[in-house]
Amino acid sequence: MNTIATPLFNRVAFIGIGLIGSSLSRVMRRDGLAGHITVTARTQETLDTVVRLELADNVTVDPVEAVRDADLVMICTPLGAYASVAQTVGPHIKAGTIVSDVGSAKNCVFRDIAPHLADGVHLVPGHPVAGTENSGPEHGFAELFRDRFCIITPGPDADADAVARITTMWHAANMEVESMDAEHHDKVLAITSHLPQLIAYTIVDTAAQLGTDLKQEVIKYSAGGFRDFTRIAASDPTMWRDIYLENREAVLDILGRFDEDLTNLKRAIRQGDGDTMQDVFTRTRAIRRGIIDAKQHTPEDQKS
Amino acid sequence: MNTIATPLFNRVAFIGIGLIGSSLSRVMRRDGLAGHITVTARTQETLDTVVRLELADNVTVDPVEAVRDADLVMICTPLGAYASVAQTVGPHIKAGTIVSDVGSAKNCVFRDIAPHLADGVHLVPGHPVAGTENSGPEHGFAELFRDRFCIITPGPDADADAVARITTMWHAANMEVESMDAEHHDKVLAITSHLPQLIAYTIVDTAAQLGTDLKQEVIKYSAGGFRDFTRIAASDPTMWRDIYLENREAVLDILGRFDEDLTNLKRAIRQGDGDTMQDVFTRTRAIRRGIIDAKQHTPEDQKS
Numbered sequence: 001m002n003t004i005a006t007p008l009f010n011r012v013a014f015i016g017i018g019l020i021g022s023s024l025s026r027v028m029r030r031d032g033l034a035g036h037i038t039v040t041a042r043t044q045e046t047l048d049t050v051v052r053l054e055l056a057d058n059v060t061v062d063p064v065e066a067v068r069d070a071d072l073v074m075i076c077t078p079l080g081a082y083a084s085v086a087q088t089v090g091p092h093i094k095a096g097t098i099v100s101d102v103g104s105a106k107n108c109v110f111r112d113i114a115p116h117l118a119d120g121v122h123l124v125p126g127h128p129v130a131g132t133e134n135s136g137p138e139h140g141f142a143e144l145f146r147d148r149f150c151i152i153t154p155g156p157d158a159d160a161d162a163v164a165r166i167t168t169m170w171h172a173a174n175m176e177v178e179s180m181d182a183e184h185h186d187k188v189l190a191i192t193s194h195l196p197q198l199i200a201y202t203i204v205d206t207a208a209q210l211g212t213d214l215k216q217e218v219i220k221y222s223a224g225g226f227r228d229f230t231r232i233a234a235s236d237p238t239m240w241r242d243i244y245l246e247n248r249e250a251v252l253d254i255l256g257r258f259d260e261d262l263t264n265l266k267r268a269i270r271q272g273d274g275d276t277m278q279d280v281f282t283r284t285r286a287i288r289r290g291i292i293d294a295k296q297h298t299p300e301d302q303k304s
Numbered sequence: 305m306n307t308i309a310t311p312l313f314n315r316v317a318f319i320g321i322g323l324i325g326s327s328l329s330r331v332m333r334r335d336g337l338a339g340h341i342t343v344t345a346r347t348q349e350t351l352d353t354v355v356r357l358e359l360a361d362n363v364t365v366d367p368v369e370a371v372r373d374a375d376l377v378m379i380c381t382p383l384g385a386y387a388s389v390a391q392t393v394g395p396h397i398k399a400g401t402i403v404s405d406v407g408s409a410k411n412c413v414f415r416d417i418a419p420h421l422a423d424g425v426h427l428v429p430g431h432p433v434a435g436t437e438n439s440g441p442e443h444g445f446a447e448l449f450r451d452r453f454c455i456i457t458p459g460p461d462a463d464a465d466a467v468a469r470i471t472t473m474w475h476a477a478n479m480e481v482e483s484m485d486a487e488h489h490d491k492v493l494a495i496t497s498h499l500p501q502l503i504a505y506t507i508v509d510t511a512a513q514l515g516t517d518l519k520q521e522v523i524k525y526s527a528g529g530f531r532d533f534t535r536i537a538a539s540d541p542t543m544w545r546d547i548y549l550e551n552r553e554a555v556l557d558i559l560g561r562f563d564e565d566l567t568n569l570k571r572a573i574r575q576g577d578g579d580t581m582q583d584v585f586t587r588t589r590a591i592r593r594g595i596i597d598a599k600q601h602t603p604e605d606q607k608s
Contacts, residue, residue, distance in 0.1 A: 080578075129525055130527065148527055151525070191510075191511055191514070192522050192525045192527075192530040193530065196529035197529050198566075199566075201585055202562060202565050202566045202569055203503055203562060204588040204592075205565050206561050206565045207495055209561075210495070215591075216594075218492065219591065219598050221433055221455070221493070222595050222598075223433055223434065223452055225496065225497045225500035225504075225536060226495065226497065226500050228500070228532055228536065230588070232529060232532065233585075233588040233592065235585075237585035237589070238582065241578050241585060242578075244573045244581055245573075245576055251573060255570055255573075257510050258507060261509050261510045261513070262502075262503075262559075265502060265505070265506055266559055268548075269549075269552055269555060269556060270552070270556060274384075274545045274546075277544070277548060278545045280509050281541035281544055281545060282541045285541070286512065287511060287519075287537070288437075288508075288535065288538040291526050291531060
């Protein structure tokens with residue numbers, strides 16, 4: 001537990017608060033990073049949850065009220081809401097304020113948010129690479145971020161102090177912070193996150209369209225591998241829809257490569273070509289070893 | 305721990321002993337199911353491991369010696385070895401002996417093993433639906449099977465007593481035993497296990513073919529979802545090659561459906577059709593709920 005004597009931010013406004021936002025607010029409260037936290041959300045139900053869980057000092061359905069006097073505006077909505085949120089609150093954010101986010105695509109931040117910010121407002125987009133298949137503020141927890149990477153994508157003219165403060169914030173959440181170009185981020189995440197998620201959705205949907213009897217048996221015998229995909233495919237539909245809409249190019253590019261590789265394996269199966277299969281199935285092990293060496297696995301991975 | 309006073313089988317022969325076979329031998333020794341266990345394997349290295357781990361009373365490189373006088377012959381090799389194993393040992397298995405296996409495809413047992421067995425030898429194919437990404441006898445553990453399903457696929461003329469004894473054996477391993485037609489088994493498992501595994505191999509292979517720099521970053525940021533696939537794709541290459549060779553038809557059928565579904569999602573992304581995505585991503589949640597209701601999840605699933 002890091003306790004910082006002076007709050008890192010006097011007043012923080014969360015716009016939208018789901019799994020990630022609520023986990024960050026818990027970190028802020030645990031470590032005293034914020035002097036005051038205001039949360040705004042679209043529904044009163046979400047705000048009631050925030051009040052019940054004591055995640056904020058103040059809640060409001062009015063985003064303009066939320067951002068007034070804020071030193072940090074954290075946008076934690078699905079990506080599809082960025083443009084309209086920025087349009088609404090942009091004119092009311094004072095100079096010197098930092099605006100950041102937690103979305104899984106970063107090019108769109110510069111396209112949808114940046115144009116609505118006044119000069120002197122500091123944009124530092126961020127993406128904590130962490131999550132679970134659960135969504136909503138009630139599922140957040142401060143330890144969600146521990147030992148994961150947070151990728152920040154400040155533009156070339158970003159304010160150095162703002163970048164340093166966002167970095168300090170994620171360090172407090174026990175994340176390792178890396179900085180990269182937004183476009184490069186979107187390409188890397190298309191491979192590590194967006195494609196796997198799409199494939200999981202597809203395979204579970206293929207099963208969902210089976211006849212009732214066969215579907216029941218698929219559920220019954222899901223421990224054979226399918227179960228892992230259903231966990232991934234239980235993630236928030238709106239969040240993911242927006243990711244594919246916003247990171248379309250990079251996703252379609254890697255999907256094209258995946259398609260080619262799948263076609264090759266399909267041909268090997270059809271032709272009874274065991275050597276090709278053995279080659280592919282062997283070289284994939286090297287990637288796993290790389291991940292274990294890079295410590296990007298969990299205790300659960302090792303156990304199971 | 306069930307302790308059975310009289311051994312269920314006087315003499316058991318394991319032909320091949322990897323993760324599954326060694327886990328079963330541990331159950332047998334824990335519960336006294338076998339009066340005597342002989343293990344045969346292709347390599348002296350495997351047999352040395354079996355001796356070191358005290359998984360058998362006797363080891364031999366000669367499969368014919370192993371099956372002589374056995375009451376139960378458990379074939380635990382990859383599927384591709386079934387035909388040659390059966391051809392070698394078939395003539396030496398005495399009447400009254402039960403022959404079973406643990407393979408992930410079951411039609412091929414009747415094609416590759418049955419023709420080599422004498423009248424009076426009882427074939428009861430089985431498939432304990434359990435496993436980890438690790439292979440080899442050193443990774444086995446008796447609790448591997450707990451609360452999982454074992455599917456047995458006895459033919460229409462199977463010996464009732466033999467079926468009962470194989471069922472008792474898997475019950476001792478704390479499995480729930482279900483009986484079904486071999487062809488139906490192969491269709492269900494193509495969906496729940498063989499397709500997910502193939503997809504995991506493909507996606508990890510797509511990443512394996514990236515340029516070095518990008519590949520290093522994919523490994524670094526793998527926590528975003530990709531990591532789950534690498535664990536699955538670290539499984540034994542030979543075992544899986546044989547599964548695709550032996551269950552070709554059912555796998556190609558479900559792969560065709562998966563391809564169609566992926567093409568639909570790809571089109572939705574390209575066209576910016578958020579409604580189609582939202583529909584698919586929402587209905588996949590129902591399958592997950594079904595699995596949670598059917599208790600086919602693990603404590604790790606809930607935690608993460």
